[in-house]
Amino acid sequence: MIRHFLGDTALLTGRSLRHITRSPDTIITTTIMPIAFMLLFVYVFGGSIDTGSDSYVNYLLPGILIITIASSISYTAFRLFMDMKSGIFERFQSMPIARSSVLWAHVLTSLVASLVSLAVVMLVALLMGFRSGAGALGCLAVAGILVLFTLALTWLAVIAGLSAKTVDGAGAFSYPLILLPFISSAFVLTATMPGPVRAFAENQPVTPIVNAIRDLFAQQSVGTDIWIALAWCLGLLVLAYGLAMVAYRRKIA
Amino acid sequence: MTTQTAPALRVQALEKSFKELRVLRGIDFDVERGSIFALLGSNGAGKTTVVRILATLLKPDAGTATVAGFDAATQPASVRESISLTGQFAAVDEILTGRENLVLMARLRHEQDAGRIADDLLARFGLTDAEQRRVATYSGGMRRRLDIAMSLIGNPPVIFLDEPTTGLDPQSRLEVWSSIKELAGQGTTVLLTTQYLDEAEQLADRIAILHEGRIIANGTLAELKALLPPATVEYVEKQPSLEDVFLAIVGGGQATSKEQQ
Numbered sequence: 318m319i320r321h322f323l324g325d326t327a328l329l330t331g332r333s334l335r336h337i338t339r340s341p342d343t344i345i346t347t348t349i350m351p352i353a354f355m356l357l358f359v360y361v362f363g364g365s366i367d368t369g370s371d372s373y374v375n376y377l378l379p380g381i382l383i384i385t386i387a388s389s390i391s392y393t394a395f396r397l398f399m400d401m402k403s404g405i406f407e408r409f410q411s412m413p414i415a416r417s418s419v420l421w422a423h424v425l426t427s428l429v430a431s432l433v434s435l436a437v438v439m440l441v442a443l444l445m446g447f448r449s450g451a452g453a454l455g456c457l458a459v460a461g462i463l464v465l466f467t468l469a470l471t472w473l474a475v476i477a478g479l480s481a482k483t484v485d486g487a488g489a490f491s492y493p494l495i496l497l498p499f500i501s502s503a504f505v506l507t508a509t510m511p512g513p514v515r516a517f518a519e520n521q522p523v524t525p526i527v528n529a530i531r532d533l534f535a536q537q538s539v540g541t542d543i544w545i546a547l548a549w550c551l552g553l554l555v556l557a558y559g560l561a562m563v564a565y566r567r568k569i570a
Numbered sequence: 571m572t573t574q575t576a577p578a579l580r581v582q583a584l585e586k587s588f589k590e591l592r593v594l595r596g597i598d599f600d601v602e603r604g605s606i607f608a609l610l611g612s613n614g615a616g617k618t619t620v621v622r623i624l625a626t627l628l629k630p631d632a633g634t635a636t637v638a639g640f641d642a643a644t645q646p647a648s649v650r651e652s653i654s655l656t657g658q659f660a661a662v663d664e665i666l667t668g669r670e671n672l673v674l675m676a677r678l679r680h681e682q683d684a685g686r687i688a689d690d691l692l693a694r695f696g697l698t699d700a701e702q703r704r705v706a707t708y709s710g711g712m713r714r715r716l717d718i719a720m721s722l723i724g725n726p727p728v729i730f731l732d733e734p735t736t737g738l739d740p741q742s743r744l745e746v747w748s749s750i751k752e753l754a755g756q757g758t759t760v761l762l763t764t765q766y767l768d769e770a771e772q773l774a775d776r777i778a779i780l781h782e783g784r785i786i787a788n789g790t791l792a793e794l795k796a797l798l799p800p801a802t803v804e805y806v807e808k809q810p811s812l813e814d815v816f817l818a819i820v821g822g823g824q825a826t827s828k829e830q831q
Contacts, residue, residue, distance in 0.1 A: 324680075325678060328674065328677050328678055329678075332663065332666065332674055335665065335666065335670075336665045339665050339704075340665070403659065403661055403662075403663075403664070404657035404658065404659050404660075404661030405661040405662065405663060407622075407625075407627055407655070407657055407661065408655055408656075408657060408661040408720075409678075410626075410627055411625040411626060411627060411650060411653065411654075411655040412650060412654075412675075412678060412679070413647065413650040413651045413679065414678050569627055
């Protein structure tokens, strides 16, 4: 059974990856917004923002990476919604294959698409002067956090894709996620925010994740941020996975 | 009906409600192996619900659905080995080519020679010329033929066709009909749902009429006709129907399954 699961997942992942390679515009679209934010904040607002760091690109890149992931997974919901709507999802579910491989194929495709988008955004950041002295271990830790966060948001996207009524609804869930970094330490220091906003900013998942990535890039000690970040990512992942399974069972007996 | 072999499909006292709505109110029917059985009913009669229960996509509230001797609720994996489902809308991957769709299905069914199976089916369904084109560019009839071709992979003994010709033009409809007849000719059991009376009349060995959650009639076409008072003989001038005219003018009529664009 496990061999079937792996084989079926590989086949179905190959199928949805082909959807991306045949419309690479989905990758471009998901990277346009984060790159635009990065240009806007670095070259327009950046001069007036005092974060106490030498390079504002270095300061804001972690937040931009979070936005990239949030923007990328809206296509995961879209792809899954289209499979539901066209009936091919039900066709797969009525076949003698490992049923869960249909969802896992979408999850793996989402991960690959996000990583490609992240690479594109990183490349632009490098052109804009982003530099990091982080070693292999630091880079691995950053990649680990980003992968974990992508998986957590991907299972959220699965919920949206399975339960949306319209194609717009399937994508719309990602808007609040894209905005979340703005009320965090991603662009400005939280200390400058008024009380309640600051309280929200400091206690939502993006702030510890962004802080941990920033410290890893800057080769500073990450403190407790990384553990809070990991706890948020894992907690979100487990919760989203559980809710996605509930949504799935509601669709398919 | 033969008594020695179990029927390909057996539905007994099947009930299903969605919240307050009682879609199926206890339905029973058997489908003999190798026959075409049409479930006839208007929109919302519950045809798709029956198919989804048989295809292990939905659990009934009460009653049993047996496919090739396996219970759909308790032995779903064995049922899935025995069936193919083509849903109400041709469930094909639009971004892949026709050939890629078939190869994907063959690999998922763990067939040894996926490429050859795909090529054979493309030829059989007149899609060889279009095999390298994305399915998004196919006509409705071509998509349906591809859809049915995908269902044949792995030679499942039972095939469900949920409204196979809804939304098709008359020519494509005839092409799909000839594909379905060919299937049954090879011993496949076909459960067909349709809202078109002539489709049931043309294809089915037996017809069951589903109305407001119950089967209100079940029999061969002759048996159903016998339910009405004997026909009175009248002489009427036979006018060609608009469909006859249309097919004569555009030169269709035969399911040659040759479609250029």
